[in-house]
Amino acid sequence: xxxxxxxxxxxxxxxxxxxxxxxxxxxxxxxxxxxxxxxxxxxxxxxxxxxxxxxxxxxxxxxxxxxxxxxxxxxxxxxxxxxxxxxxxxxxxxxxxxxxxxxxxxxxxxxxxxxxxxxxxxxxxxxxxxxxxxxxxxxxxxxxxxxxxxxxxxxxxxxxxxxxxxxxxxxxxxxxxxxxxxxxxxxxxxxxxxxxxxxxxxxxxxxxxxxxxxxxxxxxxxxxxxxxxxxxxxxxxxxxxxxxxxxxxxxxxxxxxxxxxxxxxxxxxxxxxxxxxxxxxxxxxxxxxxxxxxxxxxxxxxxxxxxxxxxxxxxxxxxxxxxxxxxxxxxxxxxxxxxxxxxxxxxxxxxxxxxxxxxxxxxxx
Amino acid sequence: xxxxxxxxxxxxxxxxxxxxxxxxxxxxxxxxxxxxxxxxxxxxxxxxxxxxxxxxxxxxxxxxxxxxxxxxxxxxxxxxxxxxxxxxxxxxxxxxxxxxxxxxxxxxxxxxxxxxxxxxxxxxxxxxxxxxxxxxxxxxxxxxxxxxxxxxxxxxxxxxxxxxxxxxxxxxxxxxxxxxxxxxxxxxxxxxxxxxxxxxxxxxxxxxxxxxxxxxxxxxxxxxxxxxxxxxxxxxxxxxxxxxxxxxxxxxxxxxxxxxxxxxxxxxxxxxxxxxxxxxxxxxxxxxxxxxxxxxxxxxxxxxxxxxxxxxxxxxxxxxxxxxxxxxxxxxxxxxxxxxxxxxxxxxxxxxxxxxxxxxxxxxxxxxxxxxxxxxxxxxxxxxxxxxxxxxxxxx
Numbered sequence: 010x011x012x013x014x015x016x017x018x019x020x021x022x023x024x025x026x027x028x029x030x031x032x033x034x035x036x037x038x039x040x041x042x043x044x045x046x047x048x049x050x051x052x053x054x055x056x057x058x059x060x061x062x063x064x065x066x067x068x069x070x071x072x073x074x075x076x077x078x079x080x081x082x083x084x085x086x087x088x089x090x091x092x093x094x095x096x097x098x099x100x101x102x103x104x105x106x107x108x109x110x111x112x113x114x115x116x117x118x119x120x121x122x123x124x125x126x127x128x129x130x131x132x133x134x135x136x137x138x139x140x141x142x143x144x145x146x147x148x149x150x151x152x153x154x155x156x157x158x159x160x161x162x163x164x165x166x167x168x169x170x171x172x173x174x175x176x177x178x179x180x181x182x183x184x185x186x187x188x189x190x191x192x193x194x195x196x197x198x199x200x201x202x203x204x205x206x207x208x209x210x211x212x213x214x215x216x217x218x219x220x221x222x223x224x225x226x227x228x229x230x231x232x233x234x235x236x237x238x239x240x241x242x243x244x245x246x247x248x249x250x251x252x253x254x255x256x257x258x259x260x261x262x263x264x265x266x267x268x269x270x271x272x273x274x275x276x277x278x279x280x281x282x283x284x285x286x287x288x289x290x291x292x293x294x295x296x297x298x299x300x301x302x303x304x305x306x307x308x309x310x311x312x313x314x315x316x317x318x319x320x321x322x323x324x325x326x327x328x329x330x331x332x333x334x335x336x337x338x339x340x341x342x343x344x345x346x347x348x349x350x351x352x353x354x355x356x357x358x359x360x361x362x363x364x365x366x367x368x369x370x371x372x373x374x
Numbered sequence: 375x376x377x378x379x380x381x382x383x384x385x386x387x388x389x390x391x392x393x394x395x396x397x398x399x400x401x402x403x404x405x406x407x408x409x410x411x412x413x414x415x416x417x418x419x420x421x422x423x424x425x426x427x428x429x430x431x432x433x434x435x436x437x438x439x440x441x442x443x444x445x446x447x448x449x450x451x452x453x454x455x456x457x458x459x460x461x462x463x464x465x466x467x468x469x470x471x472x473x474x475x476x477x478x479x480x481x482x483x484x485x486x487x488x489x490x491x492x493x494x495x496x497x498x499x500x501x502x503x504x505x506x507x508x509x510x511x512x513x514x515x516x517x518x519x520x521x522x523x524x525x526x527x528x529x530x531x532x533x534x535x536x537x538x539x540x541x542x543x544x545x546x547x548x549x550x551x552x553x554x555x556x557x558x559x560x561x562x563x564x565x566x567x568x569x570x571x572x573x574x575x576x577x578x579x580x581x582x583x584x585x586x587x588x589x590x591x592x593x594x595x596x597x598x599x600x601x602x603x604x605x606x607x608x609x610x611x612x613x614x615x616x617x618x619x620x621x622x623x624x625x626x627x628x629x630x631x632x633x634x635x636x637x638x639x640x641x642x643x644x645x646x647x648x649x650x651x652x653x654x655x656x657x658x659x660x661x662x663x664x665x666x667x668x669x670x671x672x673x674x675x676x677x678x679x680x681x682x683x684x685x686x687x688x689x690x691x692x693x694x695x696x697x698x699x700x701x702x703x704x705x706x707x708x709x710x711x712x713x714x715x716x717x718x719x720x721x722x723x724x725x726x727x728x729x730x731x732x733x734x735x736x737x738x739x740x741x742x743x744x745x746x747x748x749x750x751x752x753x754x755x756x757x758x759x760x761x762x763x764x765x766x767x768x769x770x
Contacts, residue, residue, distance in 0.1 A: 037695070037699070076695070076698055076699065078691065078694075078695055080691070122692075122765050125761070125764045125765035125766075126692060126695065126696060126761065126762075126765045127696075127761060
């Protein structure tokens with residue numbers, strides 16, 4: 010196959026490209042320039058789109074003896090990922106930009122361009138298993154990235170290769186070291202690549218400015234505090250609420266109402282939900298028959314929760330959770346899995362969370 | 375492999391390799407006073423004389439440098455500093471926006487850090503700077519420190535009438551620097567006859583080694599050094615002479631100049647075949663820069679080895695990648711340090727819109743080019759452009 014290896018400059022994509030070469034593919038490396046500020050240098054362990062990262066990727070490609078190019082995707086990335094991220098927060102939701110990037114950039118803009126240029130597939134260093142069109146969790150549970158790939162469709166998966174899903178991260182680093190790649194010991198990237206200092210609230214404040222509003226206690230309806238912008242809050246958040254409620258019970262963010270800029274908080278028992286309503290779903294293969302017993306993961310690195318999935322309005326889903334969950338934020342993806350202890354849990358599909366509630370019958374259960 | 379990127383660098387000549395290998399086998403610092411040092415000095419000075427003769431300069435006007443970028447920096451900054459020191463009113467730099475980045479970035483650095491004011495010359499659609507445009511930009515010249523116009527453009531191959539421009543600058547007492555990196559060996563470059571005050575040249579575009587070049591600088595021109603520490607080159611440039619590289623530079627320059635007329639005719643013939651053949655297969659391809667038969671001061675108005683074409687609807691970087699995969703090596707305009715393709719500043723300077731600038735490729739021929747190289751390109755260019763256009767259609 011003629012394959013395009015997306016090379017971020019990190020150890021995972023370096024080893025993925027090397028394994029694609031070993032597998033006999035005709036490999037071309039591409040580094041995606043995503044940041045508008047190309048001169049940004051790596052700070053700490055973060056970042057994947059600085060000039061330095063691009064040099065790291067090129068260094069590996071040169072060792073592998075494969076062609077290497079930089080594709081400027083900064084405008085697309087800004088529009089489809091960064092601006093979307095800001096707009097989602099402004100609307101009171103909590104987006105997942107890595108999932109959006111996979112959906113809109115890596116397996117859409119890049120894949121389309123690769124196919125048009127004559128490539129058969131895109132290789133990435135994601136930790137997930139993909140065989141026979143079935144997307145499954147990585148063998149390395151701690152590094153599993155199937156959640157952020159849950160948005161891919163059968164057509165996209167048919168042109169994706171994930172060589173790392175069957176090995177641990179430690180093994181990836183070993184392979185890199187055996188091959189003498191300088192990136193073998195490069196720190197993992199964390200958080201959000203376009204917020205290299207990790208200060209999401211500060212980033213949003215610069216983009217959205219001051220948008221003050223009240224913090225209201227759900228139990229009393231009383232305004233118990235003020236905030237500079239609802240974007241500083243995520244449903245389920247406990248710390249940094251900046252309120253005093255007169256008792257010792259911890260409070261959680263229950264909801265964010267963007268029009269009145271109201272952040273509603275409440276005690277733990279009010280923070281739990283067990284029913285999720287979603288926007289339209291995407292499926293990794295033919296849409297399954299509903300209702301469906303499955304497991305659902307509600308955020309990156311979240312624990313899977315057994316659930317019952319039924320059809321909702323407008324192609325969306327209604328997901329009834331077997332157990333009450335806290336911190337289920339609108340905007341996050343609910344990724345559905347079919348449990349499989351042997352071959353790895355299989356990703357069925359995903360849908361963006363629109364609303365949550367506690368089922369009436371379940372109150373007091 | 376089909377190498378059509380000689381303007382980036384060209385294969386080293388066998389006689390250069392031999393001359394450098396011989397020199398590398400000898401010990402001796404050209405500044406030392408003993409026999410080994412004297413032998414090194416002799417080799418370096420012979421090379422200086424040879425280079426001077428090839429380019430119509432006096433040996434004392436040759437300053438060896440680390441290459442074209444250093445020569446451009448030294449000329450632009452050094453002349454600016456020296457002229458401003460002599461008269462504090464001289465703060466203006468007159469320069470073409472189609473210059474190489476070694477000149478442009480030096481000028482912009484002076485504007486940012488040294489209070490220089492930049493006057494951008496208007497450039498003809500062909501890329502040429504005319505004496506009239508230079509005269510308008512210079513005014514009475516009293517506030518101008520230095521002017522810089524390249525002899526031949528590295529992207530679109532435009533040759534300007536440097537002798538006429540030097541005369542225009544001298545009419546108002548302003549020194550002219552010219553970057554002749556691409557011109558030497560392709561068109562007649564005679565430093566003395568041209569009248570310019572400073573001229574940049576480099577070895578590796580001529581079949582010499584990388585990392586060595588020269589600034590030809592008139593003896594009366596005041597130029598403040600960039601590098602201090604020894605003053606080896608007329609107290610304007612310091613650093614131990616790299617004798618082997620200098621020997622290689624001189625051998626390459628002499629060979630390029632000696633064989634110029636014949637080679638230029640061969641290159642022009644191949645280049646015309648290439649352009650005609652490409653346009654035959656891709657009828658809406660557009661030639662950038664001067665016409666193939668353009669003439670300036672009775673010489674070619676376009677570098678004989680240069681072909682620069684836009685392919686509407688296709689992106690230059692997609693074309694480059696598809697050609698590379700088929701063993702054909704060429705170039706898109708300028709790339710930043712991260713390798714992100716940007717629309718060529720040269721094409722933007724001559725009035726092309728960004729889409730046309732992004733859709734362009736430079737094919738440059740040199741001393742090893744053959745008809746087979748042109749044939750190899752013509753075999754694939756049609757399908758490659760078609761595929762690149764399909765890949766570009768999904769872009770917003």
